[in-house]
Amino acid sequence: MPIHITLPRLGWSMEEGIFLEWLKKSGDYVKDGEPLFTLESDKAAQEVESTDSGILHIPSYGAAPGAKVKVGAVLGYLLASGELPPDEQTSSPPLPSSPAPVPHHLPLGEGAAADTGSLKHKLQSDTPASPRARRAAKATGVDLAALQPTGKGGRIRECDVLAASLELGGTGMKWRTTPTSPLRRTIAERMEHSKRNTVPVTITTRCDATGMVSLRTQLKAAAEFRVPSFIDIITKLAAGALKSHPHLSGRWADGAIQLPEAIHIGVAVDTELGLMVPVLRDVAGLALSQVSQKSQELFERARRGGLKATEMRDACFTITNLGGLGVEAFTPVINYPETAILGVGAIVREAVSLEDGTLVSRQQLTLSLTFDHRAIDGAPAARFLQTLRQRLEHPLVWLLNER
Amino acid sequence: MKSKPQPLNELELYRKMLVIRIVEERLAKSHQRGLIHGACHTYVGQEAIATGVCAHLRSEDAIFSTHRGHGHALAKGLEPGSLIAELYGRETGCSRGRGGSMHLFAPEIGMLGTSGIVGPCILQAAGAGYSFKLMKTDNVGVAFFGDGAANNGAFHEGLNMASIWNLPVLFVCENNQFATEVPFASVAGNPSVAARGAAYGMHSVELDGNDVLAVEAAAREAVQRARSGGGPTLLECKTYRTRPHAEGMGDFTYRTKDDVEQWKTRCPIKRLREHLLTGKKATAAQLESIEQEVHDLTEVAHLFAENSPYPSAESATSHVYAATSLVAARDVPAPTASERELSFMKATLEALSEEMARNPKIFVLGEGIGARGGNFATTNGLFALYGPERLRDTPICERGFVGLAGGAAMSGTRPVVDFMFADFVLDAAGEIINQIAKIQYMSSGRLEMPVLLRGCIGIGHAAATHHSGSYYAMYANFPGLRVVVPSSPRDAKGLLKTALTCGDPVLFLEHRELMATKGPVPEGEYYIDFGQAAVVRQGSDVTVVALALMVHKTLAASELLEVDGISVELIDPRTVAPLDIETILKSVKKTGRLLIVDEAFGPFGIGAEIAAQLADIGFDELDAPIRRLNGKASPTPYSPTLEAAVVPSIDLIAQTIRDLYAE
Known part of the structure; x- marks a missing residue:
C-alpha cells in the first residue's frame, strides 16, 4: 500500500500552510526521520520529517512551491520497491481535510418578506406600554x-x-397579598394533608349538659381551687370513652391500625399566632383536678408561643371547641395521623319534653365527631359517641371512680 | 487482599518502555495525518522513568501527571487503544473524548489524571496521600512532573505539606532540562531539584532518568518507605525528550540537532537492550519477538481507535455535575412555634458535627481550625472528638491545601476547606476552577469531587478590601460548581448538610455580619435541597430578590413600605448555582415588577443574570423594567463613612422599591 504524505498540522489552530519545497526528489528513497519538505505556517518555516520510509513519488498534481495547501491534503506518496503509484487518472485530487464552510447567513428575501406582518403590529402599538x-x-x-x-x-x-x-x-x-406567618403555612399544609390522606365523615349528637353545668356551679361555690372548665371535664370523660372504644384512638398505617399505649389527648387552642394543639399526656391516668391544672399551664404557654415541640406530639385524639363563639355543630378536620376529632359546641338552654310530656328547661350541648372511615365504620363511631354522651350526662358517676 | 507488585522482571521493563515508545511514534504519525485534533506532547526519550516507578505500583495507588502524560498512563496499565482513541477524540477513549492528550483519566487503574496546567499534580498526589493515610491503607500517591514545575509554588507548598504530615507520596521530577522551551538552567537559582527536597526535610535522590534499572531501584525504596509510614520522597530523574515539546512544533530554535542526536545515543530502551544482550539475560530473537508483538498490538490499538465512534454531540454537557449531586434530601420538618434559637455559626457547627459523626471520610483543612476551633468557631469542640487528622491546621498556603483537597476528593475522601475569608482563597482560584470544577467532567463522571469550600464574605465592621469580597457570581460562572449563600441559621444548617452529602464541589459562602445572628432552627436533622428559593415574605406589588445580609435589609425596608401601602414579596434564592428562576418567575407573574438587591458589584453580577433569565421566560409578565440595586463597583474602603457609602442601605432599598413601584 502506498503511504500518503499529507500536509501536517503544526499548531492547534493551523488550517492551512504554504508548501515551500521538497527536500527530496521523486524517486529518492526516504528514511523515517529524514527531512522531507519545508512548510511555512503562521509561525515560521520549518522542515517536516518523514514518519515512514519508502520511495518518494511526487504526483503531477502535487502542490507547487508557494501554494497554500489545506491541512491533511495529500502531497505525495512513499512507495515500496516495485510498487506503482496510485493511478493519477482515477485517484482523487488533493482534498481539503475539512468540509467546505457552510455560510452562516441564508440569503435575504423570503425572511424579509415574511416580516411585514409584524410591522403592522408595531404601528398599532405606538404608545409606550x-x-x-x-x-x-x-x-x-x-x-x-x-x-x-x-x-x-x-x-x-x-x-x-x-x-x-x-x-x-x-x-x-x-388581588393584594398579605404576608402570613410560618405557622399559618404549617397549618395550611397540615389541613391539606389531612384532607388528602383521610376519608372523613362527621356525625353529631345532642346531649344533656345540665349535670356538667351543676357540677361546675357546686365547685365554684367551694372555690378553693381552680374550677375545671367544660373542656377539662369533657377531656377527662372522653379518655374513659376512648378506653372502651380503642379504635377511635388508633392510627391507620399501611393497612393496619396502631393502638396507643396511653391516652394522650390534644386540645385545640386559639392563639394570636394561630391554632395550636398542646397535648395532655395520659389523661386516663390523671384526676380531673390534675387535667385542669395541666391544661391551664399548657394553654397559657401556647398563648405566649412558648410550647416545646414535644408538647405538641403523640396525641391519639383531639378535642376542639367553638362553643364559646356560639357555634353548635360543625365539621372539624381530623388532626392527621389521628383517627378522630371531637368538636364541642355551645351549651344552650332549651325546653325538653320528658317521657310524660312535661316540658323542662335543660342545658343542651351538641357534639360533632369527625372520624376516618378507612379505620372505622359509622356504627362503631356512633357507639363511641353514645358512650361519651352517657358519660357527659352523668359526669359524677364516672368522675368518682376514674383516676 | 490487594494485588502485590510483580518481582523485578527486566524483560517486562523492556516491553513496557517499548510500548510507550511505539505508541508515541504511532501518535506522532497520526498527528501529522490529522487524526489527532489537538495538541500531542510525546514522552519519547523519557520512558525509563514512568516504567521504573510504576513497576512498584498497584492499581489502588494513585498517580497524577502532566501534559506529557501518555507514558505515565501506559506504564500504570492503560490499554494503548484507550489512550489512542482519546487522542483521536473517540467515545472509547479513556476520558470518553472529553480530555484529549493532556487530560487523561482512568480511575479504574489508579490513573487519576493528567493536567494541562503545570503544578496541580503535585498537590493532588499529596491529597491522595492524605486520603490513604486517613483511610488507613498503605497505598501511595505519586506525582510525575517536569523541571518546570519545580519552580512553581505548587511544588514548594506540596512538598512542605507532604513533609509536615508525613504523607505516603512520591514526587517524581523528570528533569528533561527544558520547561516547555526554556532551558531549566536559565530559570533556576538552584539547578538541583533534589537539593530543594532537603529544604523541606524530605528524602531526596538525584539519578539518571535514562537508566530504567536505577529508576526502578530508587522507586522501590521510595515506595517501600511510603507504604511503611516513612513519609514522602523526592526523586529527581535527569532525562531528555528527543522529540519536540509538542508534535508539529519546530525544535531547533532553543536547542541544536547535535544535542538531540547526542541524547538519542543514550536512549533508555537501547541501553536496556544492550544490557540484556551483553548480560545474556535475553537473546536477540527473544527481544525481536517482543518488538514485533508491541508493533502489532500498537497497530491493533490504532485500528481500534480509528474505527471507534465519536461521542454523540448530545452528550457534550453530560457529567458536568456528579450523578449523586442532588441527594434525595429529606423534607425539612414543619416549623413549630417552639424551634430553638441558634446562632448562624452554631447552626453550621451542628451540621458539620452531625455529618462528621456519620461519615469518617470527612476532614477539615484550614488555618486555626484545629484545637483553636476556627477563627469564627466553625469547628469549635470537634478537635477534641476527632483529632488532628480530621481537623488539620494548615500552613498559610491557600493554593496548596485547596489543591490537596482536590486530590483527596479524587481518591475517596471528603475534604472541607475552611478558608476564613473568601478573599484569601482567590490564591487557589486555579485549583478550584481548573481542577476541582472540571475533573468530574474530564473523567466522564468516573471521579466525583465532593470538596466543600467554606468561608465568609461580605462588607462590614471596617474589614476593608481583603476581608469583604462576595465573589459568588464569579464562581457561579463556572460549570461544575455549586454556590450556596444562606441568609438564616435555619437555611445555613440544612444547606450545609446537603453540601456535606452532595457529590459536587460546593462553595459555601457565609456573610460575616450574619454569623452571630440568631434565628429559629428545627430540632433534629434536616436537609435543604440546592436550587430551591425561599419566599421570605409574601407580597403583591414588587418582587425583590436578595441574598445573605441583603435579605435582612430588604425585610426591614419592606416593613417600612407596608405603611406606605406597598406590598413587597421577598425571595432568597439561597443557592446562586443552581439558581431557582422558577420561583422568581412565579412571583413576578403576581407582581409584574422585579428588583434584585445585591451587595456585590453590579457588572456581570447575579442581578444581571437573574434579569436576563427572567426577561427570557417572563417578558410578558413585566409591567416595568427590571431594576438592580448593587454595592458600588469599587474595592471595599476602610473608613466607616466610605464603607457605608458602598453598601445598599435600608433607606436606599426602600426608595428603590418605591421608584420601581411608580414606574
Missing part, C-alpha cells in the same frame, strides 16, 4: 391608544388597562 399592559390590553380588548398613562415617561402600565377595563364593565380585579 409595558409588556404586561400589552398582554392585559389584548385580553380585555382595551385600546391602548385611548388610555391615560400613569407610568414614568408616559408608559402605560397594567393598572391603567385594568382600570379602563373596569369602566367598560370587564373584570380587572387585582
Whole structure:
C-alpha cells in the first residue's frame, strides 16, 4: 500500500500552510526521520520529517512551491520497491481535510418578506406600554391608544388597562397579598394533608349538659381551687370513652391500625399566632383536678408561643371547641395521623319534653365527631359517641371512680 | 487482599518502555495525518522513568501527571487503544473524548489524571496521600512532573505539606532540562531539584532518568518507605525528550540537532537492550519477538481507535455535575412555634458535627481550625472528638491545601476547606476552577469531587478590601460548581448538610455580619435541597430578590413600605448555582415588577443574570423594567463613612422599591 504524505498540522489552530519545497526528489528513497519538505505556517518555516520510509513519488498534481495547501491534503506518496503509484487518472485530487464552510447567513428575501406582518403590529402599538399592559390590553380588548398613562415617561402600565377595563364593565380585579406567618403555612399544609390522606365523615349528637353545668356551679361555690372548665371535664370523660372504644384512638398505617399505649389527648387552642394543639399526656391516668391544672399551664404557654415541640406530639385524639363563639355543630378536620376529632359546641338552654310530656328547661350541648372511615365504620363511631354522651350526662358517676 | 507488585522482571521493563515508545511514534504519525485534533506532547526519550516507578505500583495507588502524560498512563496499565482513541477524540477513549492528550483519566487503574496546567499534580498526589493515610491503607500517591514545575509554588507548598504530615507520596521530577522551551538552567537559582527536597526535610535522590534499572531501584525504596509510614520522597530523574515539546512544533530554535542526536545515543530502551544482550539475560530473537508483538498490538490499538465512534454531540454537557449531586434530601420538618434559637455559626457547627459523626471520610483543612476551633468557631469542640487528622491546621498556603483537597476528593475522601475569608482563597482560584470544577467532567463522571469550600464574605465592621469580597457570581460562572449563600441559621444548617452529602464541589459562602445572628432552627436533622428559593415574605406589588445580609435589609425596608401601602414579596434564592428562576418567575407573574438587591458589584453580577433569565421566560409578565440595586463597583474602603457609602442601605432599598413601584 502506498503511504500518503499529507500536509501536517503544526499548531492547534493551523488550517492551512504554504508548501515551500521538497527536500527530496521523486524517486529518492526516504528514511523515517529524514527531512522531507519545508512548510511555512503562521509561525515560521520549518522542515517536516518523514514518519515512514519508502520511495518518494511526487504526483503531477502535487502542490507547487508557494501554494497554500489545506491541512491533511495529500502531497505525495512513499512507495515500496516495485510498487506503482496510485493511478493519477482515477485517484482523487488533493482534498481539503475539512468540509467546505457552510455560510452562516441564508440569503435575504423570503425572511424579509415574511416580516411585514409584524410591522403592522408595531404601528398599532405606538404608545409606550409595558409588556404586561400589552398582554392585559389584548385580553380585555382595551385600546391602548385611548388610555391615560400613569407610568414614568408616559408608559402605560397594567393598572391603567385594568382600570379602563373596569369602566367598560370587564373584570380587572387585582388581588393584594398579605404576608402570613410560618405557622399559618404549617397549618395550611397540615389541613391539606389531612384532607388528602383521610376519608372523613362527621356525625353529631345532642346531649344533656345540665349535670356538667351543676357540677361546675357546686365547685365554684367551694372555690378553693381552680374550677375545671367544660373542656377539662369533657377531656377527662372522653379518655374513659376512648378506653372502651380503642379504635377511635388508633392510627391507620399501611393497612393496619396502631393502638396507643396511653391516652394522650390534644386540645385545640386559639392563639394570636394561630391554632395550636398542646397535648395532655395520659389523661386516663390523671384526676380531673390534675387535667385542669395541666391544661391551664399548657394553654397559657401556647398563648405566649412558648410550647416545646414535644408538647405538641403523640396525641391519639383531639378535642376542639367553638362553643364559646356560639357555634353548635360543625365539621372539624381530623388532626392527621389521628383517627378522630371531637368538636364541642355551645351549651344552650332549651325546653325538653320528658317521657310524660312535661316540658323542662335543660342545658343542651351538641357534639360533632369527625372520624376516618378507612379505620372505622359509622356504627362503631356512633357507639363511641353514645358512650361519651352517657358519660357527659352523668359526669359524677364516672368522675368518682376514674383516676 | 490487594494485588502485590510483580518481582523485578527486566524483560517486562523492556516491553513496557517499548510500548510507550511505539505508541508515541504511532501518535506522532497520526498527528501529522490529522487524526489527532489537538495538541500531542510525546514522552519519547523519557520512558525509563514512568516504567521504573510504576513497576512498584498497584492499581489502588494513585498517580497524577502532566501534559506529557501518555507514558505515565501506559506504564500504570492503560490499554494503548484507550489512550489512542482519546487522542483521536473517540467515545472509547479513556476520558470518553472529553480530555484529549493532556487530560487523561482512568480511575479504574489508579490513573487519576493528567493536567494541562503545570503544578496541580503535585498537590493532588499529596491529597491522595492524605486520603490513604486517613483511610488507613498503605497505598501511595505519586506525582510525575517536569523541571518546570519545580519552580512553581505548587511544588514548594506540596512538598512542605507532604513533609509536615508525613504523607505516603512520591514526587517524581523528570528533569528533561527544558520547561516547555526554556532551558531549566536559565530559570533556576538552584539547578538541583533534589537539593530543594532537603529544604523541606524530605528524602531526596538525584539519578539518571535514562537508566530504567536505577529508576526502578530508587522507586522501590521510595515506595517501600511510603507504604511503611516513612513519609514522602523526592526523586529527581535527569532525562531528555528527543522529540519536540509538542508534535508539529519546530525544535531547533532553543536547542541544536547535535544535542538531540547526542541524547538519542543514550536512549533508555537501547541501553536496556544492550544490557540484556551483553548480560545474556535475553537473546536477540527473544527481544525481536517482543518488538514485533508491541508493533502489532500498537497497530491493533490504532485500528481500534480509528474505527471507534465519536461521542454523540448530545452528550457534550453530560457529567458536568456528579450523578449523586442532588441527594434525595429529606423534607425539612414543619416549623413549630417552639424551634430553638441558634446562632448562624452554631447552626453550621451542628451540621458539620452531625455529618462528621456519620461519615469518617470527612476532614477539615484550614488555618486555626484545629484545637483553636476556627477563627469564627466553625469547628469549635470537634478537635477534641476527632483529632488532628480530621481537623488539620494548615500552613498559610491557600493554593496548596485547596489543591490537596482536590486530590483527596479524587481518591475517596471528603475534604472541607475552611478558608476564613473568601478573599484569601482567590490564591487557589486555579485549583478550584481548573481542577476541582472540571475533573468530574474530564473523567466522564468516573471521579466525583465532593470538596466543600467554606468561608465568609461580605462588607462590614471596617474589614476593608481583603476581608469583604462576595465573589459568588464569579464562581457561579463556572460549570461544575455549586454556590450556596444562606441568609438564616435555619437555611445555613440544612444547606450545609446537603453540601456535606452532595457529590459536587460546593462553595459555601457565609456573610460575616450574619454569623452571630440568631434565628429559629428545627430540632433534629434536616436537609435543604440546592436550587430551591425561599419566599421570605409574601407580597403583591414588587418582587425583590436578595441574598445573605441583603435579605435582612430588604425585610426591614419592606416593613417600612407596608405603611406606605406597598406590598413587597421577598425571595432568597439561597443557592446562586443552581439558581431557582422558577420561583422568581412565579412571583413576578403576581407582581409584574422585579428588583434584585445585591451587595456585590453590579457588572456581570447575579442581578444581571437573574434579569436576563427572567426577561427570557417572563417578558410578558413585566409591567416595568427590571431594576438592580448593587454595592458600588469599587474595592471595599476602610473608613466607616466610605464603607457605608458602598453598601445598599435600608433607606436606599426602600426608595428603590418605591421608584420601581411608580414606574
